């Protein structure tokens with residue numbers, strides 16, 4: 001765009017940097033003041049291996065994050081919990097990112113914590129450390145300035161159900177199921193899934209789903225606002241369909257899509273006056289920027 005001088009662009013970039021710095025998007029919930037010893041929990045989880053979490057960042061600004069533990073229905077082992085955190089750290093640095101699809105390999109989403117891992121950390125101290133580590137990780141996933149979709153094929157069980165609530169949207173294939181089985185395990189959600197479920201479906205529905213450990217098929221999930229669409233496709237093309245679904249929401253300049261998601265995180269997490277002030281800060285990062293000036297020069301009609 002020739003008419004935009006380098007100086008204006010540099011000025012806009014420095015406004016963006018300052019706003020990004022003020023926007024404490026990537027802070028964790030827990031630190032040493034909460035008794036959280038990150039290096040100790042990472043050492044413990046590193047001993048509990050199995051599976052992998054892969055990240056593929058697309059040229060189109062949409063990343064695919066694949067949960068894979070094929071012999072255990074994509075259950076999250078200790079090392080997979082560590083890899084999930086590393087992939088989210090990577091995504092926090094990806095300034096061109098606009099969207100994210102979280103999926104499980106081999107036509108199932110995730111069957112929660114790997115029971116071999118869970119047994120190894122079933123004492124109170126280790127369990128609390130894992131809980132805080134996963135809450136930190138999934139809160140950062142939820143706060144990413146990317147439009148995120150959980151592609152649910154097969155089962156999203158226990159921690160897998162909690163993982164899917166950390167995405168902005170959920171797409172479910174025919175025959176798939178979300179199920180918070182925690183009650184049958186004598187526990188309650190520990191990865192933040194209960195708090196997010198209440199935000200998604202309201203406290204009454206959340207209480208039914210959790211206290212009844214109810215199976216949630218696609219049609220029920222959509223009727224209560226937990227899911228946003230169903231995909232009829234077979235396992236192999238579900239990712240393609242999810243890419244198509246997310247496209248209208250990620251079209252256009254990355255900085256504008258990212259600013260929109262930041263507004264939602266603000267509105268969801270802050271009291272109104274704080275949220276509206278942060279909206280002003282985010283507005284300042286795009287007003288007069290390249291996309292805004294381009295649109296003004298085109299004078300688009302929205303008829």
Ligand SMILES: CC[C@H](C(=O)O)C(=O)SCCNC(=O)CCNC(=O)[C@H](O)C(C)(C)COP(=O)(O)OP(=O)(O)OC[C@H]1O[C@@H](n2cnc3c(N)ncnc32)[C@H](O)[C@@H]1OP(=O)(O)O
Pocket residue numbers: 071072073075076111112113114115116118155157158159160181185187188189190191
């Ligand atoms: C806060 C979160 C919470 C925590 O961390 O404390 C949790 O998430 S705890 C885990 C909660 N999830 C479960 O309890 C799931 C248990 N598994 C099942 O219900 C089923 O396996 C199911 C419905 C996921 C799939 O059933 P299906 O019949 O299709 O397959 P299989 O049962 O034959 O499973 C194949 C194979 O995978 C193993 N498997 C499945 N889930 C897990 C898991 N979460 N951890 C470890 N291993 C798992 C299963 O045992 C089979 O292996 P095999 O050697 O053949 O027994």
